[in-house]
Amino acid sequence: MLKNKITQALMMSAGMAVAATSFSSFAADVPAGVKLAAKQEILRGNGAEPESLDPHKISGVTESNIARDLLETLVIQDENGKTIPGAAESWKQVDDTTYVFNLRKDGKWSNGDPVTAHDFEYSIKRVTDPATASPYAWYIEIMRIQNGDQIVAGKKPADTLGVKALDDYTLEFKLSEPVPYFVKMVGHTTVSPVHKATVEKYGDQWTKPENFVGNGAYKVTDWVVNERIVLERNKNYWNDAKTVINKVSYLPIDDQNAEMNRFLAGELELTSSIPPEHFKRLKKQHPESVSVVGSLCTYYYRFNTGVKPFDDARVRKALSYAINRDVVSNALLGAGQKPAYFLTPEITDGFDPVKPDYAKLTQKDRDAEAKKLLEAAGFSQSNPLDFTLLYNTSESHKKIAVALASMWKRLGVKVTLENQEWKTYLDTTRKGNYQVARAGWCGDYNEASTFLTLMQSTNTSGGIHYGSTDYDKIINTALSASSDNERNRLYLDAEAKLAEDMPIAPIYQYVNTRLIKPSVGGFPYGNAEGNIYTKDLYLKAN
Numbered sequence: 001m002l003k004n005k006i007t008q009a010l011m012m013s014a015g016m017a018v019a020a021t022s023f024s025s026f027a028a029d030v031p032a033g034v035k036l037a038a039k040q041e042i043l044r045g046n047g048a049e050p051e052s053l054d055p056h057k058i059s060g061v062t063e064s065n066i067a068r069d070l071l072e073t074l075v076i077q078d079e080n081g082k083t084i085p086g087a088a089e090s091w092k093q094v095d096d097t098t099y100v101f102n103l104r105k106d107g108k109w110s111n112g113d114p115v116t117a118h119d120f121e122y123s124i125k126r127v128t129d130p131a132t133a134s135p136y137a138w139y140i141e142i143m144r145i146q147n148g149d150q151i152v153a154g155k156k157p158a159d160t161l162g163v164k165a166l167d168d169y170t171l172e173f174k175l176s177e178p179v180p181y182f183v184k185m186v187g188h189t190t191v192s193p194v195h196k197a198t199v200e201k202y203g204d205q206w207t208k209p210e211n212f213v214g215n216g217a218y219k220v221t222d223w224v225v226n227e228r229i230v231l232e233r234n235k236n237y238w239n240d241a242k243t244v245i246n247k248v249s250y251l252p253i254d255d256q257n258a259e260m261n262r263f264l265a266g267e268l269e270l271t272s273s274i275p276p277e278h279f280k281r282l283k284k285q286h287p288e289s290v291s292v293v294g295s296l297c298t299y300y301y302r303f304n305t306g307v308k309p310f311d312d313a314r315v316r317k318a319l320s321y322a323i324n325r326d327v328v329s330n331a332l333l334g335a336g337q338k339p340a341y342f343l344t345p346e347i348t349d350g351f352d353p354v355k356p357d358y359a360k361l362t363q364k365d366r367d368a369e370a371k372k373l374l375e376a377a378g379f380s381q382s383n384p385l386d387f388t389l390l391y392n393t394s395e396s397h398k399k400i401a402v403a404l405a406s407m408w409k410r411l412g413v414k415v416t417l418e419n420q421e422w423k424t425y426l427d428t429t430r431k432g433n434y435q436v437a438r439a440g441w442c443g444d445y446n447e448a449s450t451f452l453t454l455m456q457s458t459n460t461s462g463g464i465h466y467g468s469t470d471y472d473k474i475i476n477t478a479l480s481a482s483s484d485n486e487r488n489r490l491y492l493d494a495e496a497k498l499a500e501d502m503p504i505a506p507i508y509q510y511v512n513t514r515l516i517k518p519s520v521g522g523f524p525y526g527n528a529e530g531n532i533y534t535k536d537l538y539l540k541a542n
Contacts (some may be wrong), residue, residue: 024397028244028538037539041247045271046261048422049252053207055192059135069190080526089324110219116167121194136190146174184445244538274513276516296443297510318373320505321366340506344451351448356499357450386414391438392425466503509520
């Protein structure tokens with residue numbers, strides 16, 4: 001189920017126009033005979049306080065969860081992760097580098113204005129404009145939209161980007177080279193539309209509840225920082241008649257135990273995660289509420305290769321080799337997570353990974369090799385490696401950091417742990433003010449490039465602190481490959497290069513574990529990317 005081909009997306013990339021899907025394929029599809037609860041309101045644990053509600057200024061899962069409700073992209077996903085029409089009712093591939101999307105004529109913004117192709121043209125160009133300072137501007141580059149790389153680099157103006165409204169309801173993309181999975185990519189929150197008049201009137205204040213205008217199934221009505229963000233149904237949404245949940249509140253609870261306790265007290269319909277130390281107990285005592293599904297995400301530590309001593313690959317390799325990934329996955333977490341030796345998860349569509357040589361060694365042998373590497377780099381008992389490990393506030397992240405510090409201590413390494421709340425952590429890592437930092441990456445679409453482009457030098461979310469021209473060359477060649485076989489071979493070369501340079505230490509492949517009330521219907525258990533659209537959910541009567 002998690003590796004099923006996204007057949008509709010493949011049809012699109014082959015140049016086949018897809019007609020508009022009937023309403024029954026969208027929003028909450030309540031099975032016959034199900035009695036709905038009288039009160040259709042959901043409270044969701046959301047992990048952390050979002051850094052913004054501007055889709056062009058966000059980079060995390062926390063923010064994307066909310067953005068999917070407030071703003072609708074050209075394509076969206078169904079409960080199994082298949083690409084389906086969103087703000088666009090159909091599209092076609094004109095040639096290898098030209099795509100045309102036909103927008104819905106009944107699409108409206110929450111203030112009643114029509115949603116047009118001009119809105120999308122303005123919005124996508126806004127992402128690349130250096131004045132926006134979007135942390136995800138690189139995403140437009142890897143979509144290969146004409147001139148995207150030049151605009152992001154400040155060498156061409158944003159209005160030269162290869163996206164154009166041919167009329168009010170027809171949007172054309174011109175690519176610099178073929179991207180066979182392009183249709184999947186336009187479903188990412190970075191490609192969300194924003195309401196031009198509102199943005200220009202209010203500037204950075206446009207995301208305040210009293211100013212916000214969106215085209216999604218919900219609109220924001222209240223935002224109490226560090227407490228909750230409340231969304232209510234957007235009556236102007238084109239498919240509001242099929243929406244069931246009237247209100248969804250996102251609660252920024254970064255303490256997993258606190259989130260669990262609030263769920264068990266009946267205060268939440270679903271959590272963002274489950275505390276690892278309570279997983280087995282919850283599975284036994286509340287099996288009806290525990291959900292475990294595969295996830296298109298990898299947990300890793302990132303090394304800042306631009307600062308000493310992490311400019312030395314031997315140091316990076318030593319620390320990576322000494323991580324006992326089996327202990328982390330099975331003993332510390334124990335919910336089905338897999339040890340990771342590569343950045344791209346095994347469930348990624350079309351990806352067939354090859355384990356690097358160090359992964360084939362016993363942990364005892366890896367520890368011995370790690371000690372040799374540290375000694376070769378000039379570190380010993382008399383001159384121990386001493387560094388600071390940064391992680392964002394979370395009991396789970398802390399638990400893993402403590403465990404890894406203990407593993408490294410056996411090599412004579414001294415580690416100082418530092419935690420920061422989410423917004424501060426993002427700012428710190430983006431500026432490169434760290435030595436080693438906890439990180440995680442979830443696929444923006446189901447194809448290996450969504451992980452491997454992360455480590456390109458131009459990628460401000462990851463690769464900027466790696467900076468390998470050799471790696472960049474591999475990825476650029478892969479993205480312009482003429483066949484899937486050639487592209488996949490180059491993807492393996494990229495993973496091999498990461499294992500050789502070790503700019504990151506992959507630790508485990510995620511599963512999505514969360515608590516969900518049995519009364520919640522329509523949950524997308526088959527979506528490997530973990531994308532939840534509240535419009536697809538409903539509450540059953542007890």
